[in-house]
Amino acid sequence: MANMNNEKFWSTIEDWPTDLPVGAEFCGNTSLHEKIYEECEKFDNWTHSFDLSEEADEELVYNMTTASGSDMSRWEHVREVQFSKESAQGGYGIAPNDKEWGLFWAVPRKKDFPTVHQFMEENPQYIDPYISKLRPNDVLLSHNHGPDPQFLYNMSINEPEGSKFAIYPTGIITYKPGDIYKLHVNNDHALINGNETRYHLLFKGGRIHHVDAGRIN
Numbered sequence: 001m002a003n004m005n006n007e008k009f010w011s012t013i014e015d016w017p018t019d020l021p022v023g024a025e026f027c028g029n030t031s032l033h034e035k036i037y038e039e040c041e042k043f044d045n046w047t048h049s050f051d052l053s054e055e056a057d058e059e060l061v062y063n064m065t066t067a068s069g070s071d072m073s074r075w076e077h078v079r080e081v082q083f084s085k086e087s088a089q090g091g092y093g094i095a096p097n098d099k100e101w102g103l104f105w106a107v108p109r110k111k112d113f114p115t116v117h118q119f120m121e122e123n124p125q126y127i128d129p130y131i132s133k134l135r136p137n138d139v140l141l142s143h144n145h146g147p148d149p150q151f152l153y154n155m156s157i158n159e160p161e162g163s164k165f166a167i168y169p170t171g172i173i174t175y176k177p178g179d180i181y182k183l184h185v186n187n188d189h190a191l192i193n194g195n196e197t198r199y200h201l202l203f204k205g206g207r208i209h210h211v212d213a214g215r216i217n
């Protein structure tokens with residue numbers, strides 16, 4: 001957690017504390033990333049973040065909303081605060097106020113993404129996949145997924161030259177293609193893409209709910 005605006009996020013990164021729990025943990029690497037990348041390049045049915053409410057299929061909505069252990073009540077927040085044109089214009093979402101911004105999503109179904117399914121069959125701890133596709137040189141502004149301790153899994157399918165991802169308080173995570181990290185997304189995180197389309201594959205994690213007045217929410 002930190003709730004920094006994007007400018008503060010990147011400008012204070014050298015001074016983040018070193019005595020807090022880490023923001024990211026390395027979970028391994030898969031050599032299947034090249035084949036998965038080819039499947040991404042071939043696929044042409046992505047949903048733009050701003051069109052999620054109209055276009056997204058049920059499985060995409062479910063996988064995105066529940067990725068870090070939330071129930072479906074978070075969906076309103078996801079589409080209205082994180083991924084809407086209004087929030088970009090208002091300066092409180094993940095998107096900068098730029099109509100050319102291009103962050104897209106898809107659920108990798110077996111027909112189009114057989115290698116993703118091969119990976120999941122070989123590694124059954126990874127479930128409920130969805131893929132993000134970000135246009136060259138676009139950014140995701142710093143954000144977090146809420147105050148409860150929570151995580152998801154994030155695999156790099158490719159890393160365009162010049163791309164930069166960081167999460168509080170750990171700092172810059174040097175992803176190599178095929179790397180999988182457990183990201184503790186209650187901490188602020190942000191991304192600057194490099195010079196090519198960037199694909200990442202996300203899987204279900206979980207969360208610890210706040211214990212409030214002796215009751216577990």
Ligand SMILES: [Fe+2]
Nearest residue numbers: 143145185189
């Ligand atoms: Fe995020």
